[in-house]
Amino acid sequence: xxxxxxxxxxxxxxxxxxxxxxxxxxxxxxxxxxxxxxxxxxxxxxxxxxxxxxxxxxxxxxxxxxxxxxxxxxxxxxxxxxxxxxxxxxxxxxxxxxxxxxxxxxxxxxxxxxxxxxxxxxxxxxxxxxxxxxxxxxxxxxxxxxxxxxxxxxxxxxxxxxxxxxxxxxxxxxxxxxxxxxxxxxxxxxxxxxxxxxxxxxxxxxxxxxxxxxxxxxxxxxxxxxxxxxxxxxxxxxxxxxxxxxxxxxxxxxxxxxxxxxxxxxxxxxxxxxxxxxxxxxxxxxxxxxxxxxxxxxxxxxxxxxxxxxxxxxxxxxx
Amino acid sequence: xxxxxxxxxxxxxxxxxxxxxxxxxxxxxxxxxxxxxxxxxxxxxxxxxxxxxxxxxxxxxxxxxxxxxxxxxxxxxxxxxxxxxxxxxxxxxxxxxxxxxxxxxxxxxxxxxxxxxxxxxxxxxxxxxxxxxxxxxxxxxxxxxxxxxxxxxxxxxxxxxxxxxxxxxxxxxxxxxxxxxxxxxxxxxxxxxxxxxxxxxxxxxxxxxxxxxxxxxxxxxxxxxxxxxxxxxxxxxxxxxxxxxxxxxxxxxxxxxxxxxxxxxxxxxxxxxxxxxxxxxxxxxxxxxxxxxxxxxxxxxxxxxxxxxxxxxxxxxxx
Numbered sequence: 259x260x261x262x263x264x265x266x267x268x269x270x271x272x273x274x275x276x277x278x279x280x281x282x283x284x285x286x287x288x289x290x291x292x293x294x295x296x297x298x299x300x301x302x303x304x305x306x307x308x309x310x311x312x313x314x315x316x317x318x319x320x321x322x323x324x325x326x327x328x329x330x331x332x333x334x335x336x337x338x339x340x341x342x343x344x345x346x347x348x349x350x351x352x353x354x355x356x357x358x359x360x361x362x363x364x365x366x367x368x369x370x371x372x373x374x375x376x377x378x379x380x381x382x383x384x385x386x387x388x389x390x391x392x393x394x395x396x397x398x399x400x401x402x403x404x405x406x407x408x409x410x411x412x413x414x415x416x417x418x419x420x421x422x423x424x425x426x427x428x429x430x431x432x433x434x435x436x437x438x439x440x441x442x443x444x445x446x447x448x449x450x451x452x453x454x455x456x457x458x459x460x461x462x463x464x465x466x467x468x469x470x471x472x473x474x475x476x477x478x479x480x481x482x483x484x485x486x487x488x489x490x491x492x493x494x495x496x497x498x499x500x501x502x503x504x505x506x507x508x509x510x511x512x513x514x515x516x517x518x519x520x521x522x523x524x525x526x527x528x529x530x531x532x533x534x535x536x537x538x539x540x541x542x543x544x545x546x547x548x549x550x551x552x553x554x555x556x557x558x559x560x561x562x563x564x565x566x567x568x569x570x571x572x573x574x575x576x577x
Numbered sequence: 578x579x580x581x582x583x584x585x586x587x588x589x590x591x592x593x594x595x596x597x598x599x600x601x602x603x604x605x606x607x608x609x610x611x612x613x614x615x616x617x618x619x620x621x622x623x624x625x626x627x628x629x630x631x632x633x634x635x636x637x638x639x640x641x642x643x644x645x646x647x648x649x650x651x652x653x654x655x656x657x658x659x660x661x662x663x664x665x666x667x668x669x670x671x672x673x674x675x676x677x678x679x680x681x682x683x684x685x686x687x688x689x690x691x692x693x694x695x696x697x698x699x700x701x702x703x704x705x706x707x708x709x710x711x712x713x714x715x716x717x718x719x720x721x722x723x724x725x726x727x728x729x730x731x732x733x734x735x736x737x738x739x740x741x742x743x744x745x746x747x748x749x750x751x752x753x754x755x756x757x758x759x760x761x762x763x764x765x766x767x768x769x770x771x772x773x774x775x776x777x778x779x780x781x782x783x784x785x786x787x788x789x790x791x792x793x794x795x796x797x798x799x800x801x802x803x804x805x806x807x808x809x810x811x812x813x814x815x816x817x818x819x820x821x822x823x824x825x826x827x828x829x830x831x832x833x834x835x836x837x838x839x840x841x842x843x844x845x846x847x848x849x850x851x852x853x854x855x856x857x858x859x860x861x862x863x864x865x866x867x868x869x870x871x872x873x874x875x876x877x878x879x880x881x882x883x884x885x886x887x888x889x890x891x892x893x894x895x896x
Contacts, residue, residue, distance in 0.1 A: 331865070389732035405724075405732075412834025413708035413724075414869045419831040422864050424824050427745040427762070435861050436827065443746070505743050508755065512738040513832065515731030542754050545741050546650070550733045 260316065262307045262324040262363075263568025265370065268292050268344035271299070273306040274561075275314055275321070276568035280381030284314045285564060293346045296339075300356035307361060323364040324357055325570030327373035327563045331416055337367045340415075366570035370563055372409045372418065375402020376573065377566030378520045382558040387517040391510055392556065393420065395523035398433075399441035399506075403514070408573055421445070425505050440509075443502035446478040446524045452498050453481035456491035463491035482528050499525075500535040507536060508543025511551045522556030529555055579635065581626045581643040581682075582887030584689065587611050587663035590618070592625040593880075594633055594640070595887035599700030603633045604883060612665045615658075619675035626680060642683040643676055644889030646692035646882045652734055656686045659734075685889035689882055691728045691737065694721020695892065696885025697839045701876040706836040710829055711875065712739065714842035717752075718760035718825075722833065727892055740764070744824050759828075762821035765797040765843045771817050772800035775810035782810035801847050818844075819854040826855060827862025830870045841875030848874055 260283065265272040267290060274285035288306060290299065307324055311317070330342025337354020354365040368376075375392035384390040388407035394400040401420025403410040411418040421441035422434050429438025442448060454473045457465040464484045469475040484492035507519055525532055537553055544551075558565060579602065584591040586609060593604035607625060609618065626643055630636070649661025656673020673684040687695075694711035703709040707726035713719040720739025722729040730737040740760035741753050748757025761767060773792045776784040783803045788794040803811035826838055844851055856872055863870075877884060 405729075410724075412832070413836055414834040416864060417830075417832055417834035419864045422831045423742065423828045424862075425743055425746050426757075427748075427821060427824050429746075434864055435866060438745075502746060505746050509742045511736075512741045513731070513736055515733040515736035517732055543743075545735060545738045545753055547754060 259322045260320050261322050261568035261571040262310070263564040263566070263570075264303050264307065264324065264326045265373075265563035265567055266290070266299075266303065266326060266328045267370075268329065271303055271306060272560075272564050273303070273310055274564040274568065275310050275316070276565055278572065280377070280565050280569070282561060282565065284310050285561075286310060292344055295346070296348055296351045296353075297356065299345075300351075300353060301360065304357050304360035318362065321363060322575070323366060323571030324361055325366045325368070325373070325567040326353060326357070327368055327370040327567040328353065329370050332367055332369045333415055334366070334368050334411075337365060339367070364571065364574070366574055368409060368567070368570055369402075369411065371400035372402045372411060373566035373570065374400075374522070374562040375404055375520075375566065376409060376569050377558055377562040377564075378522065378556050379404040379518070380569055380572075381565055382562060383520045383554045383556050384518045389514075389516045390518035390520060391420070391514060391516050392520045392522055392562075393507070393510070394556075395444060395446045395521065395525045397445060397447055399445045400523075405514075420506075420510060423506065423509060425502065425509065440502070440506040444499070444506050448502070449478045449481050449495065449499045449525060450476050452495040453484070453492060456495050460491045464489040465492060478524050479527070482525070482531065486531065497535065500532070501539060503532075504536045504539035504543050507553060508540055511540075511543075511549050512545045515549065516551055519551055519553045520556050521553065522562065526555045578641045579639050580641050580887035580890040581629070582692075582883040582885070582889075583622050583626065583643065583645045584692075584882035584886055585609070585618075585622065585645060585647045586689075587648065590622055590625060591879075591883050592622070592629055593883040593887065594629050594635070595884055597891065599696070599884050599888070601880060601884065603629050604880075605629060611663055614665070615667055615670045615672075616675065618664075619670075619672060620679065623676050623679035637681065640682060641894070642685060642890030643680055644685045644687070644692065644886040645672060645676070646687055646689040646886040647672065648689050650735055651686060651688045653685070653687050653730075656684060658686070683890065683893070685893055687728060687886070687889055688721075688730065690719035691721045691730060692885035692889065693719075693841070693881040694723055694839075694885065695728055695888050696877055696881040696883075697841065697875050698723040698837070699888055699891075700884060701881060702839045702873045703837045708833075708835045709837035709839060710739070710833060710835050711839045711841055711881075712826070712829070713875075714763060714765045714840065714844045716764060716766055718764045719842075724833075739825075739829060742825065742828060744821065744828065759821070759825040763818070763825050767821070768797045768800050768814065768818045768844060769795050771814040772803070772811060775814050779810045783808040784811060797843050798846070801844070801850065805850065816854065819851070820858060822851075823855045823858035823862050826872060827859055830859075830862075830868050831864045834868065835870055838870055838872045839875050840872065841881065845874045
């Protein structure tokens with residue numbers, strides 16, 4: 259059976275046809291042009307899937323369903339995007355219904371962090387596990403929770419906000435309104451802040467040699483590169499970053515004891531250089547001093563979203 | 578149908594026969610004498626249930642099952658107490674099998690915080706909800722999580738350790754080895770510490786007038802009483818306490834978005850005096866500034882454990 263998946267992003271709409279092994283048969287991306295009315299965006303999403311089906315030489319009847327991963331606050335039951343920032347007018351968008359107007363198949367809608375977690379759990383670093391958690395380190399810190407093979411996002415909508423667990427009471431202000439959220443200490447942007455602080459305090463820090471000294475241009479990879487190159491100040495920044503990443507990961511394990519905690523996003527490209535210090539500190543962060551949970555790096559990269567979205571058809575057919 | 582429940586504590590063994598409405602038909606307590614070999618304790622537990630059945634004029638065939646809530650690390654699948662502190666020799670105790678030797682019924686074993694959560698969810702403050710969380714404020718902070726009417730304790734055993742979520746990175750040392758656990762800031766013992774600190778700093782604090790000034794004898798109720806009586810220093814201690822209780826409760830809601838967060842344990846006897854400041858602060862602690870989750874005070878008191886233990890038979894028969 260073939261499953262269609264759509265990864266709706268603020269910049270790009272990506273669609274793919276995926277088989278039951280999680281293999282992408284065909285995929286294509288188009289610009290979102292997020293400033294447009296949502297009806298136009300939905301029409302483009304549907305047409306993209308119809309094009310892929312045709313170009314793959316398939317009929318509509320060969321495809322099981324269409325799954326969509328979308329940013330923002332999602333109502334999966336009603337197939338509605340309640341609100342999404344970075345789009346012109348995304349308030350209560352009946353996205354599933356709009357796609358169904360053009361494609362006569364079951365349509366499923368979910369939050370993008372959740373579908374990425376589903377993709378990684380089933381066909382990525384989770385190796386088919388039914389109980390795993392994906393942490394995505396980016397501008398924010400996104401969490402996706404898979405329990406018994408299903409997406410867990412709380413009883414009322416909008417749970418699973420792992421980035422908005424306070425790990426440092428009365429700490430730095432978070433965009434969500436709380437102070438000291440995990441996101442403020444472990445998003446990729448947190449490492450940039452930590453690197454910038456060192457550079458400002460220590461003129462001899464190598465980070466000052468980049469971008470003609472314009473520290474506003476620093477990215478997370480710059481800080482890792484400087485640390486990997488032996489800069490003691492950058493090493494100190496990475497140490498601080500891994501300290502908080504271990505604390506938050508320890509929280510997740512003490513609550514969920516999942517098969518896997520999977521780390522994705524930009525900093526995860528560092529592989530063991532990111533993971534080793536986290537694992538070392540985790541020994542004192544997990545209840546009882548030990549856990550069976552494996553902490554691993556995500557494998558599917560940018561394809562996690564589109565594969566996971568397609569798999570919404572699989573987990574819903576098992577209901 | 579009648580369900581037997583046993584609440585095994587370090588001081589007391591309590592047993593009851595409970596009907597499907599969660600009503601206790603008969604109950605009785607005996608001293609645990611925790612220094613004894615576990616075989617003797619198990620025999621007393623079984624005999625207590627058999628006595629209740631006989632005294633209630635029932636036959637074994639009238640009883641569905643025996644459920645046990647036990648402190649410590651529990652393996653519910655194998656009915657084993659892996660380890661429990663405060664008992665003489667509780668390592669890998671096959672408790673369910675020991676009870677079955679004397680009572681020919683299905684026997685279920687679970688962690689005591691989890692069965693109390695089940696009792697409160699089904700027949701207490703949760704009003705029959707299938708998705709609620711019980712926080713018990715005592716010497717430690719116990720958490721019990723009910724999802725879809727079942728106890729959730731992680732994929733691997735020992736999850737659901739809500740008291741061991743770090744809410745203040747690099748904060749006070751916890752007995753678990755971590756620093757800054759929620760338990761260290763919101764257990765009943767934390768309020769005692771906060772009251773004692775004020776009393777030491779401010780000779781005019783009313784808490785100094787108790788116990789001939791012996792601050793080691795303070796309990797949580799003393800601090801509430803002084804605050805309720807208008808002592809500004811005790812009020813300050815209660816404010817600090819409710820601040821951390823709101824932060825931890827906000828974490829739980831952002832993750833689980835349950836129908837209810839139920840607060841139990843000694844401090845919950847304060848009712849709205851405890852709850853009101855927590856609810857007020859929660860508005861800025863939950864994602865999106867609002868939640869449908871109701872935060873309420875536990876209702877079943879010391880009976881939550883024995884009722885929840887009995888209900889292990891109900892949730893397992895629905896499998």
